[in-house]
Amino acid sequence: MTQPDPQILDEIARLRAELDDANHRYYVLDEPRLTDADYDRKLRRLQTLEEQYPGQVTADSPTQRVGAAPADGFPEVQHAVPMLSLGNAFDDDELRAFVKRVGERLECDGEQLIFCCEPKLDGAAVSLVYERGALAFGATRGDGRTGEGITSNLRTLKSIPLKLRGETWPELLEVRGEVTMRHADFEAMNDKARREEGKVFANPRNAAAGSLRQLDPAITRTRPLEFTAYQVARINMANIDDSVIPTHSAQMKRLGDWGFRTSRELTTVTGSQGLIDYCRRLGERRDALGYDIDGVVIKVDDLRLQRELGFVARAPRWAVAYKFPAQEQTTRLNDVEFQVGRTGAITPVARLEPVSVAGVTVSNATLHNADEIARLGVMIGDTVSIRRAGDVIPQVVRVLEEQRPADARDIVFPERCPVCDSAIERVEGEVAARCSGGLYCAAQRKEALKHFASRRALDIDGLGEKLIDQLIERDWVKTPADLFRLDAEHLAELPRMGQKSAENLVAALQRAKTTTLARFIYALGIREVGEATAGNLASHFGTLQALMDAEQQDLEAVNDVGPIVAAHVHGFFREPHNREIIDDLLGCGLVWEEQEIGERPQPLVGETWVLTGTLENLTRDEGKARLQALGAKVAGSVSKKTACVVAGPGAGSKLAKAEELGVTVIDEAEFLTRLARWEAGGAYQPDEDPADEEPAP
Ligand SMILES: NC(=O)c1ccc[n+]([C@@H]2O[C@H](COP(=O)([O-])OP(=O)(O)OC[C@H]3O[C@@H](n4cnc5c(N)ncnc54)[C@H](O)[C@@H]3O)[C@@H](O)[C@H]2O)c1
Numbered sequence: 001m002t003q004p005d006p007q008i009l010d011e012i013a014r015l016r017a018e019l020d021d022a023n024h025r026y027y028v029l030d031e032p033r034l035t036d037a038d039y040d041r042k043l044r045r046l047q048t049l050e051e052q053y054p055g056q057v058t059a060d061s062p063t064q065r066v067g068a069a070p071a072d073g074f075p076e077v078q079h080a081v082p083m084l085s086l087g088n089a090f091d092d093d094e095l096r097a098f099v100k101r102v103g104e105r106l107e108c109d110g111e112q113l114i115f116c117c118e119p120k121l122d123g124a125a126v127s128l129v130y131e132r133g134a135l136a137f138g139a140t141r142g143d144g145r146t147g148e149g150i151t152s153n154l155r156t157l158k159s160i161p162l163k164l165r166g167e168t169w170p171e172l173l174e175v176r177g178e179v180t181m182r183h184a185d186f187e188a189m190n191d192k193a194r195r196e197e198g199k200v201f202a203n204p205r206n207a208a209a210g211s212l213r214q215l216d217p218a219i220t221r222t223r224p225l226e227f228t229a230y231q232v233a234r235i236n237m238a239n240i241d242d243s244v245i246p247t248h249s250a251q252m253k254r255l256g257d258w259g260f261r262t263s264r265e266l267t268t269v270t271g272s273q274g275l276i277d278y279c280r281r282l283g284e285r286r287d288a289l290g291y292d293i294d295g296v297v298i299k300v301d302d303l304r305l306q307r308e309l310g311f312v313a314r315a316p317r318w319a320v321a322y323k324f325p326a327q328e329q330t331t332r333l334n335d336v337e338f339q340v341g342r343t344g345a346i347t348p349v350a351r352l353e354p355v356s357v358a359g360v361t362v363s364n365a366t367l368h369n370a371d372e373i374a375r376l377g378v379m380i381g382d383t384v385s386i387r388r389a390g391d392v393i394p395q396v397v398r399v400l401e402e403q404r405p406a407d408a409r410d411i412v413f414p415e416r417c418p419v420c421d422s423a424i425e426r427v428e429g430e431v432a433a434r435c436s437g438g439l440y441c442a443a444q445r446k447e448a449l450k451h452f453a454s455r456r457a458l459d460i461d462g463l464g465e466k467l468i469d470q471l472i473e474r475d476w477v478k479t480p481a482d483l484f485r486l487d488a489e490h491l492a493e494l495p496r497m498g499q500k501s502a503e504n505l506v507a508a509l510q511r512a513k514t515t516t517l518a519r520f521i522y523a524l525g526i527r528e529v530g531e532a533t534a535g536n537l538a539s540h541f542g543t544l545q546a547l548m549d550a551e552q553q554d555l556e557a558v559n560d561v562g563p564i565v566a567a568h569v570h571g572f573f574r575e576p577h578n579r580e581i582i583d584d585l586l587g588c589g590l591v592w593e594e595q596e597i598g599e600r601p602q603p604l605v606g607e608t609w610v611l612t613g614t615l616e617n618l619t620r621d622e623g624k625a626r627l628q629a630l631g632a633k634v635a636g637s638v639s640k641k642t643a644c645v646v647a648g649p650g651a652g653s654k655l656a657k658a659e660e661l662g663v664t665v666i667d668e669a670e671f672l673t674r675l676a677r678w679e680a681g682g683a684y685q686p687d688e689d690p691a692d693e694e695p696a697p
């Protein structure tokens, strides 16, 4: 036997140490440092060296073992049938070689054999034992022979039947499968963890494995985990043996009858071309599946042939895993740019040295926000691990700190918007930093204009989304004030516009200039200032100037306004760009009635009013705010103490109640007349004598 060079011995020792460490991080800590591709490369290299120098193979080499020893804190479970790994195939030739190998061992033509193909789900393997149809216990794979008993955690998964369905079950059934997390659930869970400073996972596999190995099942219960069965390890049932369920695919169907999820993509094919076609087709659909798969698991379908083929040290001979390109890759982070979203949120985007990730070249990845940059501890110049899965935006998931160059630079979050140079504000309690130039910022222009024109804001008839797009594209409108400078002649040039509609639009703009303070405040599109809040602000401050001058604590004194909303309002009016546009709007002739707070009459103090049914010219919130400004209370139900009920069309039980109790009921027109008079400071008097207006008989 050849004795290897000392250099080779060194390399073997180094690879074993690295792979042992990687296994521990991957299987025990759920926090790998290597990418799977790096891991696979190192393992293959070690396998090649051990094949060349068989004298060097030791029983504890990572090539001979799977997984890692169970962690403390869980009872140990001995697997009656070991939970093995799978041999790999990385291309079509390796698939053909697998088919040939199997055929040779079975002394038949491999190309005639039937194989069962299923996605290789990228999660955590578990084994479930059912006794007389009831779940008795469940365990992780561990090192393949001894796993961790995690029964109470597994019982929290809805996709794991606690009792088998149907009438006939086996005395004993051991089912194996993968616990996974869907992309959407994973993203939502991580987003929540980012907001609440919880544990953020690098990928769904780590999240699934980490969630399963919680010491407290109550935590596992909150994690969106799914179990998919992929193998029957033991079955013991009178009348059911290979002659009844002779194949793997038939077993999977039977598992479905007993209440397990199995893969929808499971199918049987013949020979190597069948395998190659299946792998190609599934590879094309990989991004659309909504969950991570790292390849295809191919099994000889006939159970008798499986037994004949048997096992090697680490894996069965009757199966192989065809590996897809990895979804994580490492590359260099060259720079960070800051993008402004349509609602002003600032997102740091990593500019990367282009790298191919699962078949697609990636040169940008999201860094989410400033907290995420701090959490990752990432710097410009770092080597980072990138993950791209499905249609989720590529993300930076990890920094390889040991590879940090001496000239790495900190990432500096800008203080001013890169699009419009307005101040960037970060409101406490919110993760996103935002551009405060809501009305002015080109990135937010479209949203701002759509909101400004909407029905509950300035209610500009005929100014829809498509038209706003056209106006922005032609650069005719940059800010809401520009709308009021449009003329019919210009507008008529737009496609599908015509002279008549152009004139109508100009007339609608003209009409919209006369509005209310509440509508105007709402139209400004200040974050978290909805219609009700705008109404409260208007009635509290009475004039725009008073609102603009208000300090944070003055704002917090307003009904329903908390510190976050107050900060948004305050920040909005402190931004000079927004002030300019407000001045511009006033210059265009926008008007509403204002009321200095001190002078405002409060004729309705002590009265309780009720609004019911549909109002046409104002919303209920607006009506409520105007009544409150006049000193009234507005209640949700009618009682003897109700002073007046405003009833629009569709009013139901409240109207009936009012009539029953003899409470005054008025309609919307009357309501508006009264409001106008009271707000103007006049006393309201009902028309003295209705007979005056009626022609004499
Ligand atoms: N990044 C790291 O540091 C690191 C460390 C260790 C392992 N790894 C990754 O793990 C891989 C090896 O891990 P392994 O031995 O756990 O898995 P494997 O790739 O050898 O495959 C065996 C596993 O496949 C899973 N599987 C999914 N769908 C299946 C199906 N339909 N039928 C049968 N099995 C199915 C099971 O969990 C089973 O345990 C490596 O190739 C590497 O990608 C990475």
Ligand SMILES: [Zn+2]
Binding pocket: 340, 417, 418, 419, 420, 421, 422, 435, 436, 437, 441, 442, 443
């Ligand atoms: Zn901006």
